Amino acid sequence: MRTRRDRADNSSPPPTATEHTVAVDRPIGRRRIGVVEDHESVVMGLTLMLADQDDLELAVTAQTVPELLATGLTLDLAILDLRLGDGSSPTGNVELLRAAGIDTLVFTGAENPYMVRLAARAGVLGVVRKSEARAVVVEAIRAAAYGEQVVTTDWAAAIDGDPKLLDVGLSPRQREVLALYASGEKTARVAHLTGLAPQTVTDYLGRIRAKYAEAGRPSPTKTDLYKRAVEDGLLPMPQIPWDQ
Template sequence: MSASRPTRVALVDDHAIVEVAFRAALAEVPSVQFLGISPTVHELLVEHPDAELVVLDLRLADGSSPISNVTALREHGMRVIAYTSGEDPYFVRLVARTEVLGIVRKSAPVDVLLETIRSAAAGQALMSTEWAAAIDADPELADAGLSAQEEAVLAMFATGLKTQAVASALGIAVGTVEDYVRRIRSKYARVGRAAPTKIDLYKRAIEDGFLPMPGRE
């Protein structure tokens, strides 16, 4: 994607009036182009197949599964932000464990939504308090069994530090850091918490307490 071209953003929501608010809000974000709204994921894939980032309402009138919707969008290469009223904590907890780049409550200030969209447009996850709360309440996060050194590598690497910087900070070779990252990914995959990308590693680090949750010391 060219750095000069805005990221194409679409909305999945079955309340047409929401489009008016989104269009007005996103007009203030020059890094994105708002394509429009669709009431279902299926219709979005037909109407806006070139969307790069999708803001997805978790509860739609067609009764579709939020997890299936996220999966369908990701299979088409679209990044996803979950947009929720938060009335179903179970759905929010499930979605928090998928490849979404953020979870935003509908009652949140517009600035929070826009910040999340800006981050997602840049391919970065933004850990909101809503997301953190969902993870904190999840009783089913299996322990990956990382060693102390693996935890240290994960905590640094997942924040965005380059491999060389992690190696220098820990006094180890770059190749050793790369070996640690491979082992970390393997251990998470074995317990059903795959972490193939750096964003996934960031989420695993938050989930397991190796990095602080937003809003906490």
């Protein structure tokens, strides 16, 4: 399957108070989406929502993540329900999808905060309630399909309320580099702002990623680093979430 984990040097500007995603340059082309959901009515609803979207294609539906992956289809995004009939865990499902190079957007009733926290920790792009308006759901799917973080109140609460987000022990200089880079600055700009050599900034970013990986909080992409910076209070949570 095609992986989209190569966005590490995204040059988009940092989000403003009126933005709801971590924006990346959207390539031209139709985004292919898979749905993992074992409630037929939800699948039908998503099918109708996306039917008239020129840039979004619901390519496959499955009742479990292994069933989805067994199709061998190239996908840009998986929409995942947290409660599946096979009893699988959100963490395990998201990790399977990440290993296949597929980003995940959780689509849930959000009735179980613990399960939402598990998904948030596993590295999903966002959490969207099934009760949201059609326009909100479609735009969240579109953003996630292009690799953008979808920041909702549920996602923010899951991160804010999770006591298991381990401190990775970044030095003050590493925290400064991370905050600048994750906010949208390019490596050369971070070097200019900090007085460091570009190669030194690159080395810092490598060490930062290694520390997060050791703490069980992998951050291979710039989007991941943005999420870690928000989780650890280095960047502010966007002020206007999707679901307001």
